[in-house]
Amino acid sequence: MSSLLSARGLGMAYRGAPAAALDGVDLDVAAGESVAVMGASGSGKTTLLHVLAGILRPTSGTVTLQTARGPVGVHALDDAGRSRLRREELGFVFQQGLLLDELSALENVAVARMLSGVPRAQAEAEAAQWLAALGLAGLEQRRLGALSGGQAQRVAIARAQITGARLLFADEPTGALDSRTGAEVLDLLLGAVAQGRTLVVVTHDAGIAARCDRVVELRDGRVVGDRHRAGARA
Numbered sequence: 001m002s003s004l005l006s007a008r009g010l011g012m013a014y015r016g017a018p019a020a021a022l023d024g025v026d027l028d029v030a031a032g033e034s035v036a037v038m039g040a041s042g043s044g045k046t047t048l049l050h051v052l053a054g055i056l057r058p059t060s061g062t063v064t065l066q067t068a069r070g071p072v073g074v075h076a077l078d079d080a081g082r083s084r085l086r087r088e089e090l091g092f093v094f095q096q097g098l099l100l101d102e103l104s105a106l107e108n109v110a111v112a113r114m115l116s117g118v119p120r121a122q123a124e125a126e127a128a129q130w131l132a133a134l135g136l137a138g139l140e141q142r143r144l145g146a147l148s149g150g151q152a153q154r155v156a157i158a159r160a161q162i163t164g165a166r167l168l169f170a171d172e173p174t175g176a177l178d179s180r181t182g183a184e185v186l187d188l189l190l191g192a193v194a195q196g197r198t199l200v201v202v203t204h205d206a207g208i209a210a211r212c213d214r215v216v217e218l219r220d221g222r223v224v225g226d227r228h229r230a231g232a233r234a
């Protein structure tokens with residue numbers, strides 16, 4: 001199976017840091033798989049996610065993403081190119097940062113489409129469908145800041161998918177949730193994978209990792225483990 005995302009020799013040395021956060025990471029992510037990235041605190045998980053997703057530029061190595069327009073060298077794009085790529089090709093479910101507390105649930109989702117030039121009325125109609133599909137019908141006009149943590153993560157999952165992004169990145173998506181709500185959010189993310197999306201999720205939670213197709217383990221910025229769940233496609 002060809003890779004949707006392919007990283008080679010990734011290095012990340014933060015300025016002033018005593019050691020590299022990433023040190024020669026090679027990783028291939030196949031279309032349609034769910035990959036959990038695990039490892040101790042400080043092992044480089046978030047840095048890897050940010051480099052794979054074009055949020056940070058690596059100090060060495062390459063990241064290649066297959067897109068409808070052909071392969072794109074994410075590492076080589078400038079800031080504007082990487083933000084366009086993130087907007088058009090990728091979806092993000094982070095604990096915080098992408099959603100705006102003062103906007104409604106509907107606006108938070110619709111804005112992702114409006115950024116690509118879709119008119120507001122159409123974007124809001126699509127956003128309402130996504131919110132309903134994720135169990136948030138009736139809460140469209142609620143300010144994000146007045147939603148529960150689990151509801152806000154559903155908004156993030158709607159926003160991540162509305163653009164048609166094939167590749168979703170999540171960083172501790174259930175970290176702030178109680179276990180039942182966290183399990184529901186994970187169900188929704190894995191539901192997106194069942195429908196053909198690809199998921200890379202950073203987690204400390206062995207329960208989440210156990211439900212992913214594959215677990216990649218980092219230590220000191222290197223991949224020290226890469227195993228497929230029994231029964232998952234390899």
Ligand SMILES: Nc1ncnc2c1ncn2[C@@H]1O[C@H](COP(=O)(O)OP(=O)(O)OP(=O)(O)O)[C@@H](O)[C@H]1O
Pocket residue numbers: 014015017020021039040041042043044045046047048
């Ligand atoms: N902006 C930064 N500047 C300097 N050093 C950084 C920066 N961000 C992360 N680091 C360092 O890089 C290393 C990897 O950090 P990273 O956040 O990727 O780890 P992590 O595995 O996600 O950790 P955690 O599980 O605690 O979130 C750590 O030593 C961290 O201190």
